[in-house]
Amino acid sequence: MRRPRQGNTSLNVVLLLYLIGFFAPCLVSSITVSTPAELHASKGDTVTLSCTYTSTSRPTSKMTVDWSYRPQSGGLPMTFFHFSSRAFPPLDGQFTGRIRWQGSPARGVASISLVNVTLTDNGTYTCSVRNPPDVHGSPTSQIVLTVTPKMPSIRFSDVAVLLAFVLLPSAIITLILIGRMLCPMKQRNQSKAYRSPIEVTEGEEYGNHPLQAKEKRASCCGLYLTVLEDEDEYYNLKKKSPVDEGYAESQC
Structure with missing residues (x-):
C-alpha cells in the first residue's frame, strides 16, 4: 500500500512543477x-x-x-x-x-x-x-x-507703436487733404457773392460806359440823318461848309 502512495506523490510534484513552469x-x-x-x-x-x-x-x-x-x-x-x-x-x-x-x-x-x-x-x-x-x-x-519654428507674438506695446507711427500720421494727412478740398470751394463761393468796389468800378468802366458811348453815337447820327432828307444835299453841304462837316463829325 505504500508504493501507490509514493507514486501519487511523485505525480503531484511533477504536475506542480509543470504548472509553475507554465505560469x-x-x-x-x-x-x-x-x-x-x-x-x-x-x-x-x-x-x-x-x-x-x-x-x-x-x-x-x-x-x-x-x-x-x-x-x-x-x-x-x-x-x-x-x-x-x-x-x-x-x-x-x-x-x-x-x-x-x-x-x-x-x-x-x-x-x-x-x-x-x-x-x-x-x-x-x-x-x-x-x-x-x-x-x-x-x-x-x-x-x-x-x-x-516659433511664431512671432504681437504684444500690446507693439500695437501701440504701430498705431502711433502709422495710423495717427495717416489720419492727420487725411484730415489735411479734406480741409484743402473744402476750403477752395468756400473761397470761390464767397468771391462770386461779394465783389470789391474796385471790381465794380472796373466792370462799370469796361462794361457799361462803352455801351452808353455807342448809344450816344447812334443817337447823334440818327438825329443828323433825320435832318438831312437827301444824300445830294448832304454832299453839297460837305463841299460848301467843311467847317460844319468837321463839327458834325466831331459830334458824331
Whole structure:
C-alpha cells in the first residue's frame, strides 16, 4: 500500500512543477510602460517627455530607466539618459545641459524634460524601464517629437507703436487733404457773392460806359440823318461848309 502512495506523490510534484513552469513567465512579465504617441512643441520651449509604468513589484535600487533618441532622418537609437538610484544626464552630445529628471519611481513616473528644444531635436524618443524581477512584458514605449519654428507674438506695446507711427500720421494727412478740398470751394463761393468796389468800378468802366458811348453815337447820327432828307444835299453841304462837316463829325 505504500508504493501507490509514493507514486501519487511523485505525480503531484511533477504536475506542480509543470504548472509553475507554465505560469512563471506570466508572473514576472507584468511591467507596462506608457507614453504619449506624439508631442508638438515650438522652438525654444521646454518640453516634458512623459513616461509612466506599472509593475507588480515595488521599485527597488535595481530599477533602471533609460531614454534613447533616434533622429527624424533615421539611424540607430542613441541612449542619452540613464537613471539608477540617481539621474545620470548626458555629458556630451546635443542634449548636454538640457535634460532634467522629472521622475518619481515610487509613483511609477519616469519622465524627463528637454529644455530649449531646437529643430534638430525632431525624432523618436524611447522610454525603457526595468524593475527586476519584472523585466518582460512591455518595458518600452516611444514618443515622436515634432519641433516647429516659433511664431512671432504681437504684444500690446507693439500695437501701440504701430498705431502711433502709422495710423495717427495717416489720419492727420487725411484730415489735411479734406480741409484743402473744402476750403477752395468756400473761397470761390464767397468771391462770386461779394465783389470789391474796385471790381465794380472796373466792370462799370469796361462794361457799361462803352455801351452808353455807342448809344450816344447812334443817337447823334440818327438825329443828323433825320435832318438831312437827301444824300445830294448832304454832299453839297460837305463841299460848301467843311467847317460844319468837321463839327458834325466831331459830334458824331
